[in-house]
Amino acid sequence: MQSKQFDEVVVEVKHVSKHYKIAGREDSVKALNDIHLAGDSELLPIRRGEFVMLRGPSGGGKTSLLNLLGTIDRATEGVIELFSNPINVDSTDEYLAKLRLEKIGFVFQTFNLLATMSAFENVELPMIILGKLNEKERKKRAIELLTLVGLQDRLDHLPSELSGGEQQRVTIARALSNAPEILLLDEPTGDLDTKNTVEVMDLLLDLNLKLKTTCIMVTHNPDIECYADRILYIADGVFEKQVFNTEQTRLDYDEYIAYLNSQAGH
Numbered sequence: 493m494q495s496k497q498f499d500e501v502v503v504e505v506k507h508v509s510k511h512y513k514i515a516g517r518e519d520s521v522k523a524l525n526d527i528h529l530a531g532d533s534e535l536l537p538i539r540r541g542e543f544v545m546l547r548g549p550s551g552g553g554k555t556s557l558l559n560l561l562g563t564i565d566r567a568t569e570g571v572i573e574l575f576s577n578p579i580n581v582d583s584t585d586e587y588l589a590k591l592r593l594e595k596i597g598f599v600f601q602t603f604n605l606l607a608t609m610s611a612f613e614n615v616e617l618p619m620i621i622l623g624k625l626n627e628k629e630r631k632k633r634a635i636e637l638l639t640l641v642g643l644q645d646r647l648d649h650l651p652s653e654l655s656g657g658e659q660q661r662v663t664i665a666r667a668l669s670n671a672p673e674i675l676l677l678d679e680p681t682g683d684l685d686t687k688n689t690v691e692v693m694d695l696l697l698d699l700n701l702k703l704k705t706t707c708i709m710v711t712h713n714p715d716i717e718c719y720a721d722r723i724l725y726i727a728d729g730v731f732e733k734q735v736f737n738t739e740q741t742r743l744d745y746d747e748y749i750a751y752l753n754s755q756a757g758h
């Protein structure tokens with residue numbers, strides 16, 4: 493695989509802290525403490541096309557950071573810059589909602605598909621909300637995206653009529669519907685078996701390489717670190733270290749199963 497070229501900076505994190513107030517208590521939970529990913533630090537900002545994984549112990553602050561990057565939550569201190577636009581306590585809800593709809597795709601562990609809508613309708617919905625495409629264009633794009641994730645034969649299936657891996661593929665197609673710049677993924681393979689984990693990771697890597705979509709993914713699974721360009725380890729609300737992969741590689745399903753079986757024997 494050729495070494496990747498990254499384009500402009502899309503995410504900077506400048507001295508960000510996140511503290512949660514607990515009702516009825518004086519002290520607060522310090523989930524993130526002065527974290528910094530920027531041009532002036534060893535921990536570099538995230539550039540377009542980069543695939544970054546967030547790893548570390550439970551409670552370390554991974555989801556808190558992902559929520560700040562997704563503008564679902566706001567930092568207590570410091571500034572997140574997305575596409576050179578500062579996101580802080582002064583950003584209006586309206587501005588953030590538009591930014592999310594146009595530029596950020598979300599994929600969660602639990603698939604969060606609308607149960608009464610088909611795969612096709614789930615993928616079409618964000619395009620209807622954004623309102624940029626007409627009906628014919630939306631239908632064409634929804635079919636293209638479901639084809640891209642290998643579900644061209646499942647357009648009319650309800651989520652309950654799809655396997656876990658297929659549902660996660662629909663979620664990924666839905667997250668891509670408005671052509672986001674960034675895909676934020678919170679344990680997307682957490683509920684999947686080994687086969688579907690490999691398939692979903694292969695799909696994400698294909699999308700990352702083909703569409704140059706920046707991927708920022710929380711995972712507890714060390715075996716899939718090979719798919720990332722960079723792994724950031726977070727513990728106790730700070731970055732412990734970063735590791736770069738010289739190239740992104742895929743897991744071979746048969747070899748991975750053999751490896752898991754050998755580990756289970758010990």
Ligand SMILES: Nc1ncnc2c1ncn2[C@@H]1O[C@H](COP(=O)(O)OP(=O)(O)OP(=O)(O)O)[C@@H](O)[C@H]1O
Pocket residue numbers: 512513514521522523548549550551552553554555556557
């Ligand atoms: N809404 C909240 N209110 C209060 N405390 C919170 C809230 N969300 C998270 N926390 C606390 O902040 C800290 C960081 O949590 P966070 O979910 O970011 O960690 P994590 O690394 O994603 O953990 P996990 O791997 O278990 O998902 C934890 O101590 C958690 O209990």
